[in-house]
Amino acid sequence: MPGFLLDLDGTLYSGDRPIPYAADFIGWLRRNGHPFLFLTNNSSRTPEQVAAHLKQTGIPASPGEVFTSSQAAALYMTDEGLSGQTVFCIGEGGLRQALQEAGFTLLADDAPPEAQAAAVVQGIDRAFSYGKLMTAVRFIRRGARFVLTNPDHLLPWNGELTPGAGSIASSIERASETAPVVIGKPSPIIMRYAVAKLGLPPEDIWAVGDNLNTDIRGGVDAGCRSALVLTGLADEHNYKAQIAATGVTPELVCRHLMELADHIGSRS
C-alpha cells in the first residue's frame, strides 16, 4: 500500500481555486487507506490555516495531515540541540507558531544590538525590511545559525511571479557571507522527517507535485517514487523543457491526479 507526499499549491489547488480531480484524488486515497501527508514549502500558514484553506477549495483536511517547512525547521533546530534557546525569526504566522510551539523564544523585530540569538530562522516575510536584514546579519556575523525554511525564490501569484523566501535569504546570505541551512523541499531534511512521519520505506512513497526543482528533486534524492502533475508550474506545454533544464526526470508525468490513481490502481 503506497503512501504519498503531496504538494499543495499547483497540485491540489491554485491559489484560491480548486484544481480539477484533486478532491477526487484525496477521496480515492482515503477510501483505499493510503497513508499521505500534505507537504508544503510554504512557511507562512499554520497547519490549521492550511487545513482550512484545503477545506475551502473542496478538500476535507485536518491539521495533523499537514507538514510544513516551518514545522520541519522547528524539528531540525530541536534535533540540533537548540531547544529552549532564543532565536530571531523573519517570517509570518506559520513560522512563528511552529517555533513557539517547539519552545523557542522569539526576539522582537527591533531587538537591541546587545541581544543574543542562537539562530536566525527565516521564511517568507511580506513585511521584510532593512531593519530586519540588519538585525539578522548582525546575529549571523556573531555566530548565530542561519536556517531557511524553503529555497523558493519566486512564487506564482495571480498570474505574476513574486519574490519568495529564497530571495530574502539571498540578501541575508550576501551581507552575512554565510549560506543558510535549507529545510524545505528539495532538502533531505524535510524529506527525512516526512518519510519518517509516513512510517514507510521511501521506495513505497510517491512524491507528488508540480515543481521539478523542489517536489520531484526532493523525492528522487530521498529515494521515493515521483509523479509530476501538469497543473501548476509544470504544464503540458513547458514540462519537457523544464525536465531538460533541471535534469530532474520524474518516474511518471500526469495531466491530473486521477491519472496517478489510475496508474496505481491498475497495478495493485
Ligand SMILES: [Mg+2]
Ligand atoms: Mg507546488
